[in-house]
Amino acid sequence: MDNFEEIKPQHQEEEEEVNAIWVTEDVRSYLYDMAKWARFLSIVGFVFSAMVAMSAFSAGAIISTLSAVSPANPLLKMGAAGFTIFYLLIALIQFYPSLMLFKFSKAANTAVLYADQPSLGVAMGKLKSFFKFCGIITMVVIGFYIMMILMVLAVGVGSSML
Structure with a gap:
């Protein structure tokens, strides 16, 4: 990283508007550190994804153990295929x-x-995709929470009327 030359803006005509961002040595350093941490977090994410995917294929054993311990458990209705699909998702x-x-x-x-x-x-595009995906997942989870709160309130009001 030490062999970089500072990029200087080229002088253009005064009337023309310049829309450029210059990457300074500080920004390069921050970007390099971000890339290291992103690689670490991505590898940890890959490992956890693999562990969840491997555990998806042990759903049959989980279902059989769950049925022996608690035969009335409502999770048994999902079945081994349901657990496998859920964990793979x-x-x-x-x-x-x-x-x-x-x-x-x-x-x-x-x-x-x-x-x-x-x-x-390309790097900034991938980072944008990452944050967009996280934002969409966050909105879905918030929507799910709002639905659950509304359902709990509806059940509470319905049961109080009985």
């Missing part, structure tokens, strides 16, 4: 942001180490 939801972080890390490292502007654009 959770693994997939966890895998995507890890993949975006990994791709960001790879492109950001390339951008910083080789002063590659297209790689910086």
Whole structure:
């Protein structure tokens, strides 16, 4: 990182508006550190996704143990296939942001180490996708919480009328 030259803005005509962002040495350092942490978090996410996916295929054993311990458990209605699909869905939801972080890390490292502007654009695109996905998941969870609160209130009002 020490062999980079500071990029100076080119002088253009006074009438023309300049829309550019210059990457200073401080920003490069921050980007390089972000890429390291993003790689670490993505690898941890991949490991957890793999563990959840592997546990999805042990649903049969979980169901049989659960039926022996608690035969009236409502989770038994879901069945082994239901548990497998649910856990694979959770693994997939966890895998995507890890993949975006990994791709960001790879492109950001390339951008910083080789002063590659297209790689910086790719890195920022992957980071945008990561945050967009996290935002959508957050909205879905908040919507689910609101639905649950409304259902609890409806059941509470309905039971108080009886």
